[in-house]
Amino acid sequence: xxxxxxxxxxxxxxxxxxxxSPCYIYDPVQLKNNILTLEECVGTSVIISVKAxxxxxxxxxxxxxxxxxxxxxxxxxxxxxxxxxxxxNNPSMDKNLMRAGIAAKAxxxxxxxxxxxxxxxxxxxRPLQPVILRCNVGVVADLLTDAPTIRKDHFGMDLDSLMxxxxxxxxxxxVQLMGFHLFGGSHTFQRFAHAIxxxxxxxxxxxxxxxxxxxxxxxxxxxxxxxxxxxxxxxPAYRQVLARFPAHITLVHEAGRAAFSSCGVxxxxxxxxxxxxxxxxxxxDGGMNQSFLLCQTENSFRKMRQPHCVRPKGQSRPDAGTGxxxxxxxxxxxxxxxxxxxxxxxxxxxxxxLFDYCGAxxxxxxxxxxxxxxxxxxxxxx
Numbered sequence: 487x488x489x490x491x492x493x494x495x496x497x498x499x500x501x502x503x504x505x506x507s508p509c510y511i512y513d514p515v516q517l518k519n520n521i522l523t524l525e526e527c528v529g530t531s532v533i534i535s536v537k538a539x540x541x542x543x544x545x546x547x548x549x550x551x552x553x554x555x556x557x558x559x560x561x562x563x564x565x566x567x568x569x570x571x572x573x574x575n576n577p578s579m580d581k582n583l584m585r586a587g588i589a590a591k592a593x594x595x596x597x598x599x600x601x602x603x604x605x606x607x608x609x610x611x612r613p614l615q616p617v618i619l620r621c622n623v624g625v626v627a628d629l630l631t632d633a634p635t636i637r638k639d640h641f642g643m644d645l646d647s648l649m650x651x652x653x654x655x656x657x658x659x660x661v662q663l664m665g666f667h668l669f670g671g672s673h674t675f676q677r678f679a680h681a682i683x684x685x686x687x688x689x690x691x692x693x694x695x696x697x698x699x700x701x702x703x704x705x706x707x708x709x710x711x712x713x714x715x716x717x718x719x720x721x722p723a724y725r726q727v728l729a730r731f732p733a734h735i736t737l738v739h740e741a742g743r744a745a746f747s748s749c750g751v752x753x754x755x756x757x758x759x760x761x762x763x764x765x766x767x768x769x770x771d772g773g774m775n776q777s778f779l780l781c782q783t784e785n786s787f788r789k790m791r792q793p794h795c796v797r798p799k800g801q802s803r804p805d806a807g808t809g810x811x812x813x814x815x816x817x818x819x820x821x822x823x824x825x826x827x828x829x830x831x832x833x834x835x836x837x838x839x840l841f842d843y844c845g846a847x848x849x850x851x852x853x854x855x856x857x858x859x860x861x862x863x864x865x866x867x868x
Contacts, residue, residue, distance in 0.1 A: 488748045488842045489516055491794055493867070498838055501799040507755035507838070508772025509863040510849045512544050516749035517845075521551075524710065524744055527721045529728060530737045533573060533705070536562045538742030538846040539750065543866040556595075556740060560586055575620070575667070577601070577641060584608050595620050595667050595705075597642055599651045606660050616664035617655070618705060619648055619693075623670055626678075626685040634681055636670050648689075652696040663697050669707025669740070676717055682706055683727045690735065703736045710744035712843050743846035750845020752777045752862070754825070756837040757817070766812045768833045773816010773823045776862035778852040780825040780841060781816075791826045793839040814839065817859060 490513040497503035505511060525532050531553035536545055545555075545565045554571025557563045560583045566572060567590055574587045577597035584605050587594060593615045596602045602617065620642035627633045628645045643651065648666070655663045668686050670678040686704050694700055711717075728737055754772030761767070774781040780791065793814070812833045816823040826841065849862060 491842045495796050498796045506863040508776045509753050511751045511865045513749045520745050528739050529725045533740045535740050535742035539746040616662040618664050619666045621668040629685045629688040649696050656697050665701040665703035667705040670709050674709035705738050708740045712743050712747035714744050746846035747843045752841040752844040754839050758835050766831045768812050768814050773825050775859045777848050779848050793841045796838045798836050
């Protein structure tokens with residue numbers, strides 16, 4: 487159970503909290519604690535990936551972070567325009583985002599030489615911050631003979647392209663090179679963090695030789711899971727690898743779901759219940775329209791989650807027995823609108839269901855226009 491669930495259960499049961507349903511509820515204190523704890527574990531600063539939760543009120547609490555924030559769109563950039571450091575990372579960024587990023591003195595993470603050339607052309611007489619080169623994950627296999635197999639993707643540049651763009655920057659008076667970004671992908675820290683770091687160590691002298699000068703920053707991505715603290719035993723050995731990096735290199739990591747996930751809750755209210763044959767169902771006012779990720783529509787791999795159930799003030803607590811399960815469904819006409827289950831059949835209309843670990847991506851990864859149903863409200867508690 488997350489800390490925010492404990493607070494919400496107590497407050498809702500006592501009638502202290504009243505939220506419009508369905509909704510997302512966030513705890514900024516938990517968010518900051520997650521970031522600070524992760525920084526202690528990896529031993530570096532952590533850049534926050536705003537795309538994981540582009541909520542206005544929540545991200546305004548991050549503008550004082552010296553490590554910086556990473557954005558991928560103009561909307562996200564506007565949210566954190568007052569941040570001390572802003573990184574822009576999007577292989578398909580358009581001219582509007584580039585122009586805004588230049589004005590905001592953001593640092594661009596470059597996906598290709600064509601993208602860099604467009605950025606230079608748009609900058610005109612305005613100065614550019616030193617850029618960061620995004621490496622394709624295939625670089626790991628190129629640099630390490632015993633590299634583990636990491637899923638291929640379309641981001642960044644291969645080794646030849648990295649050398650070519652580094653030479654281009656070396657010979658161009660308009661732009662300087664800060665460093666590079668090497669990332670294994672989502673949920674990869676446990677399996678590939680050491681390989682990513684070793685590859686980055688091997689890449690530094692190649693980049694610096696091609697550039698003809700030292701670089702100053704290496705971004706090792708992250709790939710941390712929602713409950714990354716369950717892998718505490720991995721961090722001491724990982725920090726030993728990081729200790730081998732040259733002293734002039736500043737190391738950073740990124741976090742999206744690792745920062746936001748446990749600080750957010752999805753709440754929906756039970757509208758009615760029904761029984762079909764031997765199965766009990768609870769129909770809720772929130773479902774796939776507001777929290778598509780809960781539905782896990784890939785039926786072959788579906789693993790339904792169980793929420794915490796809070797009954798309105800003055801009513802007896804729900805019985806979470808070990809008997810039959812109540813299937814929890816949303817308010818659309820889709821048979822895949824199944825958001826979870828509850829062990830026991832004592833679910834009643836008016837019950838409030840709280841799903842934890844919904845702070846990252848859940849509020850935006852959705853089909854919210856289906857049937858014209860209302861979007862989930864959002865609250866920040868403190």
